[in-house]
Amino acid sequence: MSDTFSFLLMAWLDPQLLLLTALGTLAGIYVGAIPGLSVTMAASILISFTFSWDINNALALMVGIYVGGVYGGSRTAILLNIPGAPSAVVTAFDGYPLAQRGEAGQAIGLSTVMSVIGGLLGTLVLAGSAPFLADMALEFAPRDYFLIAVLGLLLVSTLSGKSLARGIFSVALGASIGLVGMDMVTAQPRLTMGSMELLGGIHYVVVMIGLFGVAEAFYQLHNLTKVPIKQKVDKIIPPLSMVLKYLPLSIRTSIIGVIVGALPGTGGDIASLFAYDHAKRTVKNPSSPFGEGAYEGLVAPETANNAAVGGAYVPMLTLGMPGDAVTAVILGALVIHGLNPGPMLMIETPHIFWFTVGNLALANIFLLIFGLTGIKVFSKVVEVPKALLIPLILVLCVVGTYSINSNMTEVYWMLGFGILGYWLKVFGFQMGPVILGVILGPLLDETYRQAMSSVGDSGGQFLLALVTNPLSLVLTTVIALVLLGQTPAKTWLTSQFQRN
Amino acid sequence: MSQKFERVQPGEKVFDWLLLLFSIGVLLEAYRIDGIPSVNSPGSFPVGLALVMLASSVVILVSHRRKRRDPRIRNALHEAQVFLHEHFQPHIVVFTFLAVAYLAAIVWASFYVSTYLFLAVTFIYFRHGRVVSSLIISAVAIAVIYALFTLVFRVYLP
Amino acid sequence: MFKPLLTSLAVAVGSLAMAGNALAEYPERNIQATIQWGAGGATDNVARSLTPHVEEILDTTVVLTNRPGGTGVIGMNHVMRQRADGYNLLYGAENPQLYQLMGLADFSYDDMHTVNIIGQGLVVIAAPADSPFDSLADLLEHAKANPGELRMGGTGAGGLPSTVLAMVNAVDELDVRNVTFGGDGPGITAMLGGHIDFMPLSLAAVGEQIRSGKMKGLAVLTKEEIEALPGVPPITQALPDIESFLPWGPFWGVFVHQDTPDDIKATLEEAYEQAVANQEFGDFMQNFGAEVLNLNGEAAEQYLDNWQSVTAWAMYEADAETLEATPEELGIPRP
Numbered sequence: 001m002s003d004t005f006s007f008l009l010m011a012w013l014d015p016q017l018l019l020l021t022a023l024g025t026l027a028g029i030y031v032g033a034i035p036g037l038s039v040t041m042a043a044s045i046l047i048s049f050t051f052s053w054d055i056n057n058a059l060a061l062m063v064g065i066y067v068g069g070v071y072g073g074s075r076t077a078i079l080l081n082i083p084g085a086p087s088a089v090v091t092a093f094d095g096y097p098l099a100q101r102g103e104a105g106q107a108i109g110l111s112t113v114m115s116v117i118g119g120l121l122g123t124l125v126l127a128g129s130a131p132f133l134a135d136m137a138l139e140f141a142p143r144d145y146f147l148i149a150v151l152g153l154l155l156v157s158t159l160s161g162k163s164l165a166r167g168i169f170s171v172a173l174g175a176s177i178g179l180v181g182m183d184m185v186t187a188q189p190r191l192t193m194g195s196m197e198l199l200g201g202i203h204y205v206v207v208m209i210g211l212f213g214v215a216e217a218f219y220q221l222h223n224l225t226k227v228p229i230k231q232k233v234d235k236i237i238p239p240l241s242m243v244l245k246y247l248p249l250s251i252r253t254s255i256i257g258v259i260v261g262a263l264p265g266t267g268g269d270i271a272s273l274f275a276y277d278h279a280k281r282t283v284k285n286p287s288s289p290f291g292e293g294a295y296e297g298l299v300a301p302e303t304a305n306n307a308a309v310g311g312a313y314v315p316m317l318t319l320g321m322p323g324d325a326v327t328a329v330i331l332g333a334l335v336i337h338g339l340n341p342g343p344m345l346m347i348e349t350p351h352i353f354w355f356t357v358g359n360l361a362l363a364n365i366f367l368l369i370f371g372l373t374g375i376k377v378f379s380k381v382v383e384v385p386k387a388l389l390i391p392l393i394l395v396l397c398v399v400g401t402y403s404i405n406s407n408m409t410e411v412y413w414m415l416g417f418g419i420l421g422y423w424l425k426v427f428g429f430q431m432g433p434v435i436l437g438v439i440l441g442p443l444l445d446e447t448y449r450q451a452m453s454s455v456g457d458s459g460g461q462f463l464l465a466l467v468t469n470p471l472s473l474v475l476t477t478v479i480a481l482v483l484l485g486q487t488p489a490k491t492w493l494t495s496q497f498q499r500n
Numbered sequence: 501m502s503q504k505f506e507r508v509q510p511g512e513k514v515f516d517w518l519l520l521l522f523s524i525g526v527l528l529e530a531y532r533i534d535g536i537p538s539v540n541s542p543g544s545f546p547v548g549l550a551l552v553m554l555a556s557s558v559v560i561l562v563s564h565r566r567k568r569r570d571p572r573i574r575n576a577l578h579e580a581q582v583f584l585h586e587h588f589q590p591h592i593v594v595f596t597f598l599a600v601a602y603l604a605a606i607v608w609a610s611f612y613v614s615t616y617l618f619l620a621v622t623f624i625y626f627r628h629g630r631v632v633s634s635l636i637i638s639a640v641a642i643a644v645i646y647a648l649f650t651l652v653f654r655v656y657l658p
Numbered sequence: 659m660f661k662p663l664l665t666s667l668a669v670a671v672g673s674l675a676m677a678g679n680a681l682a683e684y685p686e687r688n689i690q691a692t693i694q695w696g697a698g699g700a701t702d703n704v705a706r707s708l709t710p711h712v713e714e715i716l717d718t719t720v721v722l723t724n725r726p727g728g729t730g731v732i733g734m735n736h737v738m739r740q741r742a743d744g745y746n747l748l749y750g751a752e753n754p755q756l757y758q759l760m761g762l763a764d765f766s767y768d769d770m771h772t773v774n775i776i777g778q779g780l781v782v783i784a785a786p787a788d789s790p791f792d793s794l795a796d797l798l799e800h801a802k803a804n805p806g807e808l809r810m811g812g813t814g815a816g817g818l819p820s821t822v823l824a825m826v827n828a829v830d831e832l833d834v835r836n837v838t839f840g841g842d843g844p845g846i847t848a849m850l851g852g853h854i855d856f857m858p859l860s861l862a863a864v865g866e867q868i869r870s871g872k873m874k875g876l877a878v879l880t881k882e883e884i885e886a887l888p889g890v891p892p893i894t895q896a897l898p899d900i901e902s903f904l905p906w907g908p909f910w911g912v913f914v915h916q917d918t919p920d921d922i923k924a925t926l927e928e929a930y931e932q933a934v935a936n937q938e939f940g941d942f943m944q945n946f947g948a949e950v951l952n953l954n955g956e957a958a959e960q961y962l963d964n965w966q967s968v969t970a971w972a973m974y975e976a977d978a979e980t981l982e983a984t985p986e987e988l989g990i991p992r993p
Binding site: 040041043044045047048051052138139140141142181182183184185186187196197199200201264265315319320321322325328329331332335336338340341342343344405406407446449450453454456 | 697698699702703706709710722723725726727732735760762763809815835836838840843846847848851854865867869870871872941942946980
Binding site: 449453 | 509511512515516519526529530533534538539540542543544545546549550552553556557559560563587589591592595596599600602603606607611615618619622623626627637641645648649653654655656657658
């Protein structure tokens with residue numbers, strides 16, 4: 001027990017580890033904030049970099065980068081409407097309107113505190129119930145992932161704005177983009193129009209940078225000469241009363257985040273979508289309507305995606321299986337450092353587990369410190385004249401896109417999506433459903449076909465499995481209830497009937 | 501709400517028709533994967549998605565029956581003019597052109613040179629002169645990108 | 659901050675000046691190496707643990723970039739289109755040897771120069787710990803009695819599980835439902851949850867699961883029992899005829915443009931030979947569940963040709979319909 005405790009506090013007491021965690025967190029915030037620079041990439045660069053280091057030092061740096069990076073994505077989402085990472089897409093929905101109202105400082109301040117709360121709750125769940133959660137995650141069969149993806153699709157009504165038909169079109173468009181490339185099962189090219197460059201598919205961050213970053217840059221050209229909004233930067237640290245007010249919501253969304261994060265097939269991006277949807281369904285009187293700068297719409301995704309970090313470590317530390325791309329790279333680092341990550345990791349080297357838990361908590365403390373300092377300077381980004389900001393955004397989008405796979409073709413695609421996004425925006429289409437489709441499309445396709453293959457391509461067997469397996473039955477019921485109770489769908493239907 | 505006609509943007513109807521055509525294109529491309537798909541084949545989802553796009557774009561077009569143009573717009577020609585005026589303002593066209601030229605230039609003129617030129621030219625254009633400060637800001641931006649991407653993150657830029 | 663800037667500026671100017679007589683002291687600047695699989699995968703792990711040793715020997719920086727996608731087509735295509743000056747390397751796995759057969763691309767490793775075949779992975783057919791089968795023979799028997807019932811985890815056409823299945827089917831009969839996952843990781847996770855019945859996997863991916871008792875090995879794809887997995891029978895025990903395909907396994911190698919000047923090729927070959935022989939790297943590979951090969955020149959060519967011929971013909975004999983071309987059309991000799 002005292003051993004456990006000493007491992008837990010190891011990172012807190014060793015000045016070198018303390019420094020590395022701090023450094024990692026700070027670097028992570030910037031990695032996360034810049035679209036295209038991903039935590040996965042930073043962590044894999046660190047592998048060669050920390051090759052000869054002590055394993056604890058390398059892990060401390062990676063934990064810091066991970067925690068900081070997941071949070072950092074919200075910075076640019078709020079300030080520029082360009083999510084730095086897929087898990088911050090949802091943050092832009094309400095964060096950017098807040099910046100437009102001159103409340104970028106408060107928005108960043110609140111999202112920092114909420115990220116830390118989410119991160120700490122996620123760490124707590126990791127420490128307390130990792131083996132239990134891992135066993136639960138293993139219960140999810142391909143058909144259950146399919147049901148989760150279907151549940152995710154129902155969010156379209158939450159994200160569509162006024163026109164559901166446009167929302168559905170956008171989701172299908174996004175999903176088609178997500179399916180471009182080689183078929184996973186047969187290796188046949190799909191929707192590639194004969195191009196070899198497209199065999200590898202279109203990376204969803206490319207779509208994201210195009211639809212959000214470039215489209216926004218073009219859109220802003222309309223008010224090139226408009227004087228930027230003056231940002232209020234006096235009250236950046238949210239008052240305790242505000243934190244307490246959102247605490248119940250943040251606890252609920254943290255739980256969503258940690259569970260979705262622990263499932264090896266889903267991560268922070270899907271967690272934040274579910275959390276946003278949850279907030280929209282349960283909060284009756286948001287501070288502003290959702291999508292127009294509701295603080296609730298900021299709290300939900302930010303707690304969920306940071307809680308998902310703790311969740312992603314669950315399968316990694318208990319089973320040696322990655323919970324997401326970042327933990328996959330960290331597993332690789334363990335291998336290179338001569339450890340054998342697997343189910344025995346927790347038994348043979350329990351210090352890795354407790355060290356990581358303590359380190360995650362520490363990184364969240366640093367996140368609070370670094371997140372709350374420098375907000376004033378950051379908020380000024382919004383005040384930079386558009387004539388300078390717009391070209392710089394485009395350059396950043398180019399560098400960011402190129403960084404993903406070092407592929408120039410993807411940069412052309414990014415610009416193409418930017419122009420498409422501009423026109424979609426002009427004619428009342430929302431970007432949220434497109435991204436929802438890009439993220440969920442491949443998951444739907446993959447899991448549906450796994451589930452079908454598992455039952456020997458029999459549709460009847462497939463449907464039967466959905467209601468005979470307890471877990472699947474729960475998910476199916478939830479979907480049915482959501483579908484029935486979906487107020488926008490209901491009102492839409494009733495309005496259709498009344499009209500005729 | 502059902503009583504009042506919704507406003508339609510100039511060009512919206514054309515755009516929605518283009519979406520319909522695009523959906524048909526996706527459907528054809530999806531059909532090419534493996535024809536009429538079975539319950540579990542590479543083409544099942546692409547064909548299904550294309551059909552969803554097709555159906556929803558038809559719904560969008562049908563909804564135009566309940567929408568009207570801005571009464572100040574007199575006819576289709578006038579609508580086209582308003583559309584052009586709104587979305588093809590000179591600075592937007594120039595910026596788009598510069599952006600495309602910039603991307604094309606990266607491959608043969610290297611990233612840093614073309615980025616510097618792109619930033620400098622757009623800054624000067626958008627800010628109506630102010631050459632010196634534009635050149636300086638571009639140089640600072642390039643230095644930051646170099647430090648961050650090439651030195652720290654070792655991203656190999658073309 | 660300015661020093662590296664100046665140095666690289668100097669290097670850039672220098673390299674411009676030397677463009678005429680390119681063969682100055684190689685390497686005089688950073689080398690770009692492309693990994694054709696994603697971060698955290700086996701190829702990525704091998705590349706990232708080998709490269710620091712190479713950097714030391716060549717006294718330069720090797721910048722690693724992951725360019726995944728299309729079973730590695732994207733990454734390989736990129737390197738082949740770069741200048742043949744030895745500054746662009748490819749870290750690849752076995753897949754390109756099957757591109758032509760599967761119609762994915764019209765090139766293979768024959769179109770590049772092999773710097774080094776670093777090593778080869780061992781393959782295990784694994785099943786969940788509570789599986790009713792204790793050996794491959796049990797499984798084959800059950801599958802024959804209930805064709806098309808067992809669920810095998812796969813990674814898609816041309817992936818390791820489907821190749822192993824093809825080999826088994828070339829000498830025996832195994833009719834299963836093929837459930838495709840995005841990689842070894844998701845497949846193992848599904849197997850831990852009991853959602854699939856068995857999966858051929860690399861030892862690197864599944865060794866720890868077997869040692870911890872969460873899974874069991876039904877057979878190793880070797881002629882003899884291996885040290886790393888005591889008690890797991892060799893596949894020849896259940897299928898003696900499969901011996902003609904062995905030894906077989908996924909491999910990793912380093913490649914460079916075919917038209918690279920000979921002295922640069924030689925420098926690279928020497929550096930990699932030395933790096934792969936490094937004790938520290940050897941320990942890593944052993945821990946990783948892989949075997950160091952360290953082949954170059956003639957031996958490497960032979961290894962590649964043999965691998966291609968064995969695999970292509972096994973796939974052809976098992977299920978010719980799924981292939982885009984026959985091995986004969988491609989001029990791949992029978993093993």
